[in-house]
Amino acid sequence: MIKRFLALSLLVGIGAIFVALMMSYEPDASLNLTARYYAENTASETGSANIVTAILVTYRGLDTLGEVTVLFLASSIIGLVLSLGNKQNTTLRKLVPVGELLTTGKSYLAPIIMLLGVYVFVNGHLTPGGGFQGGAIIASGMLLLLLSDPLKHFSHALISLVESLSGFVYVSLGVLGIVLAGSFLDNRILPLGDFGDLISAGAIPLIYSLIGLKVGAEFSSMLANLSEMEDLQ
Amino acid sequence: MSTLLTAMTVVLCIAILVAAIVSIQVKGDKSMSIAILAAGLVSLLASVLFLILAAPDVAMTEAAIGGGLTTFLFFFVLARMRNGEREYEEANHD
Numbered sequence: 001m002i003k004r005f006l007a008l009s010l011l012v013g014i015g016a017i018f019v020a021l022m023m024s025y026e027p028d029a030s031l032n033l034t035a036r037y038y039a040e041n042t043a044s045e046t047g048s049a050n051i052v053t054a055i056l057v058t059y060r061g062l063d064t065l066g067e068v069t070v071l072f073l074a075s076s077i078i079g080l081v082l083s084l085g086n087k088q089n090t091t092l093r094k095l096v097p098v099g100e101l102l103t104t105g106k107s108y109l110a111p112i113i114m115l116l117g118v119y120v121f122v123n124g125h126l127t128p129g130g131g132f133q134g135g136a137i138i139a140s141g142m143l144l145l146l147l148s149d150p151l152k153h154f155s156h157a158l159i160s161l162v163e164s165l166s167g168f169v170y171v172s173l174g175v176l177g178i179v180l181a182g183s184f185l186d187n188r189i190l191p192l193g194d195f196g197d198l199i200s201a202g203a204i205p206l207i208y209s210l211i212g213l214k215v216g217a218e219f220s221s222m223l224a225n226l227s228e229m230e231d232l233q
Numbered sequence: 234m235s236t237l238l239t240a241m242t243v244v245l246c247i248a249i250l251v252a253a254i255v256s257i258q259v260k261g262d263k264s265m266s267i268a269i270l271a272a273g274l275v276s277l278l279a280s281v282l283f284l285i286l287a288a289p290d291v292a293m294t295e296a297a298i299g300g301g302l303t304t305f306l307f308f309f310v311l312a313r314m315r316n317g318e319r320e321y322e323e324a325n326h327d
Contacts, residue, residue: 128289
């Protein structure tokens with residue numbers, strides 16, 4: 001009873017804080033200094049049609065590198081913890097049969113889902129979305145394959161190769177930015193091209209594709225590790 | 234924001250709350266699957282809300298990770314749990 005009362009009063013308290021925040025919120029009449037700079041100069045400086053992508057990949061590229069590193073650490077630690085146990089004995093495991101709908105549907109859906117993921121990160125500088133979203137979409141395609149065939153084995157060597165190669169090239173491109181264009185992860189190491197074209201905005205499509213591959217590989221390795229883990233007795 | 238958008242936002246917020254309560258409170262035979270689906274619905278509706286609030290990039294992340302990956306992952310774990318339960322029952326029968 002007293003536990004319930006505590007939980008309820010906590011909820012009411014949090015609700016009151018949010019209501020107070022909402023009441024005191026007044027939208028800015030004009031863009032603030034930083035936002036105005038981005039809105040006015042993104043197109044001419046980076047050639048990217050999507051301002052969010054330009055901020056994530058060039059202006060705040062270091063933060064994105066940090067995010068990718070955090071995801072990499074999480075996926076490595078999951079791999080480390082799960083590899084301490086024994087690999088499951090696949091011949092002994094009995095499985096709940098997978099439905100007909102899933103087995104037939106996955107062979108049509110999985111390629112389309114992965115293609116959508118690639119589309120999202122390749123077009124990151126033109127349309128909403130980018131490396132993280134595209135990578136997550138690719139990983140959900142992989143998860144669909146795992147759901148329909150729980151004993152499926154993905155090549156861990158291939159996943160690690162994609163993951164580490166794209167990470168290495170990503171950082172190399174960043175360092176190349178210091179040498180050629182003046183700052184880390186500067187996208188002007190390649191010609192900016194025509195505004196709105198698929199191949200434009202300098203190195204942004206390249207960098208975001210690498211991020212997409214890296215994120216997709218990291219999520220996929222997490223899922224593959226989870227699926228190959230032995231059941232606890 | 235126009236009146237239509239405001240009305241849609243209110244409807245979405247109510248739907249999110251209902252889905253969240255369903256995912257916590259659902260009882261019965263298939264309660265686990267329904268709870269997972271309702272939790273996925275919360276993310277999906279939240280991503281529509283982000284879209285209305287003019288944040289398509291965030292909406293995409295929410296839909297891909299919250300609505301897609303997490304929901305799939307929960308079902309995946311649920312299937313593994315069912316396998317474990319079955320093995321346990323069979324072991325007790327013998």
